[in-house]
Amino acid sequence: MATDCKEYDFRKIEPHWQSFWEESGCFRAVTGSSKPKYYVLDMFPYPSGAGLHVGHPEGYTATDIVARYQRARGREVLHPMGWDAFGLPAEQHAVKTGTPPAQNTRNNIANFRRQIKALGFSYDWDREIDTTDPKYFRWTQWIFLQLFKRGLAYVDERPVWWCPELRTVLANEEVVDGKSEVGGFPVERRNLRQWVLRITAYAERLLADLSEVDWPDSTKRMQAAWIGRSEGAEILFRLETPGAGEIKVFTTRPDTLFGCTYLVLAPEHPLADTLTTPEQRPALEAYRRLAGAKSDLERTDLAKDKSGVFTGAYAVNPANGARVPVWVADYVLMGYGTGAIMAVPAHDERDHEFATRFALPIIRVIAPPGEEPPLPYTGEGLLVQSGPYTGLTAADARQRLTAALAGQGAGRATVNYKLRDWLFSRQRYWGEPFPIAWVDEADYRRAAAARPADFPAEPVTFTENGRTRFALPLPPAALPLELPLVASYLPAGTGESPLALAAGWVDLWLNHTTGAALPASEPRPAGTEWIRARRETNTMPQWAGSCWYYLRFTDPRNDQALASPEALKAWGVPDLYVGGAEHAVLHLLYSRFWHKVLFDLGLVAQREPFPRLFHQGMILGEDGEKMSKSRGNVVNPDAIIASHGADTLRLYLMFLGPLEAMKPWNSRGIEGVHRFLQKVWRECLTEEGEIQPKLTAAADEPPELARILHATIKKVGEDIEGLRLNTAISQMMTCANALQKAPAVRRSTMQTFLQLLAPFAPHLAQELWARLGGAGVIHLTPWPAFDPAALEAQEVKLVVQVNGKHRGELLVPPDLAQDEAVQQAQGQAKVAAQLSGRTIKKIIYVPNRILNFVVLEPGQGT
């Protein structure tokens, strides 16, 4: 079974065991096994043309160690891998070369798979998935239909980020500093018809349920900040002109209402048009033109001065009847709250800056106890100049004022979220097509009557050029809706994807009950269920496929459901999820949203998809900079595997430092772990490849060796559970050094050591295991237990201090009595010298650790 290498020939050993494991199927996850389950998941990669870099195997090695450890602990382990293969690079490549993205993607996947397999990860390759496979995205589309019929998907024409270079729309989060996150191209605003998912409906639960997951605090905080819950009030300001209506503002500080000296509307606010007086109209229009021409980067540039224009209109403060001018300014954003604010310059920095610039009045209404602070003062305090509320605390006033306003119908308490609905469409080819066709109202009504279960309560419609179209969901049985072949992958340029040019696919005769379709150029088939339709030409964003893939792994070949209820019950959600912190907000938030929808549908039993999350840190280049082709500091795993072997690479990646830390690669350091593996080999086998004569069944081991072995069993187990893999390796090195020094070692001791090493360096451990006569797969051999009795040392080192300074040490039996310890310490010359002539004031004794004499200098005190 094992190889017959005389020396550590990893080039022979690693492929040998990789094919052995694959052929034996020992890492296949068995659904319905009687063992308790453990599901450990990596964030699956986008298979780029560049192949793997060392950052990928870092996280994968950590999860593989956990997977192998949990198998040895008797768990049925699900440890799968797949491909998040929709994405821009493949499409850009297609535009450039004309190669279909599917073909390019296949090649990239093959390369990724080869590279990942060479690292010897224990994935269950039978469960490999690919988000671009119609058998997979059929269910992505299916989930979209569930969202659709629950009213969580809608269409809206909205200003979106348009990137002329990429010829597509980008989500807010794909725009960084006014440039596309991919490629760094400039972006601009455009109004386009978009699919939007109502993630805001889940804002409260997405926030609240963060408390029940074991995630890095920073990630939870980032999600919480992204959701951005804030409590406050909506307040209605009646316009002074009778019948002109009212302005609704949102504020978190209703307690400062008496300090409101003007209102501000966002430039896009619909009321801005209607309430502006004729005299002010030219100024307003000029201002709005200016604001509209600005990129969002300019608009949000904090360094710039506040700008704005008076509308000529006045509103009435509902609290005191004060007349306040209404301004328009771009420091108020249409997308947040109500797009209108009450300005309280005394207690808000932005309002203060604006009021100062335009000479608007500033009224102090909050005063903290003590000295009057300079304005603006944004803290808490007591109300002043606030009519009947004067003297109340700000917190108290918030409540009472809100209640009073509610009583007179002029306001109410509300909660606002920064979170916006999720822009869910892209004008691209290489994504999941929406299972939607646009039809007439009459056809829609007939289809809805025929299969009402598939339809939302309110139809999703879109009006263009005076014509209203209705979004008709395809019957779920008609899925998947596959991508058509197209002549060109260049976007239509109008804001529509290349799919718009696939005439035979877009314009159709559609059978609304079966989903069958014929090109509209052909004659209309017989039967009333054939209707004229135009397919949705947008495709879904890359996030779609990754929103639910962890569920598909439980039952990846199912063609009846996204996964069977049995598989979902057996595997649940991942026990451990490992991936980069760059997905801290988006992927994880979107995934949680979909999971909660599936939970509401009764498909999954857990409220949260990822109960335990861990982010591996980034590996930097040897120069301490981010690895990149342009810097020429990229380390290719293939090269390391060829020169030192996969086991060395794995071990080194884990030994570099804490898994979560950002750390630089160091090519010298890799020699150290390689030497360690060589040493383990030599301690097991002679130069002739025979078992080391010092390893015998009944060797007379030094007792210290047993203590180190058991300490190692304990520490390695605990460290794997806590993902402190660097210190686990340190401990194994210490143990190996002890094994080396011992003149005789029991073969069982060495075998136990190999079991501990096996999750980290699986090929070497498996090879030596077999060579020493171990049976079967080392990773399925029960994990060793440590003996607490063996951990107890015969002697402990007791540190003796005088006034907290190290003055000597004693070798004493464990749990020595204080009197005895003091006596022995005083017997030491060094300690005695420190104590002579001084008064012992106090003795601190921590058994087995420290003995500290607190003394007074002669002549000092008594």
Added chain:
RNA sequence: GCCCGGGUGGCGGAAUGGUAGACGCUGGAGACUUAAAAUCUCCUGGCCGCAAGGUCUUGCCGGUUCGAGUCCGGCCCCGGGCACCA
């Protein structure tokens, strides 16, 4: 600006409030060798000292404590996130 995380030898890093620097790298000395590589042994934070030993030392300043890398307060620097969110 706000919110996080982090500053420990020449380097990566280790340390439940209890010997700072485990483990590894680098460097030095030696053993083995005809020689080299590999391997093994010892040394390797600064300063003083022949030595024994002493003394300083975890970004800076202060505090709590018998005792602080660890806890508290204030600053400096680096990294990440958010950013006119009312």
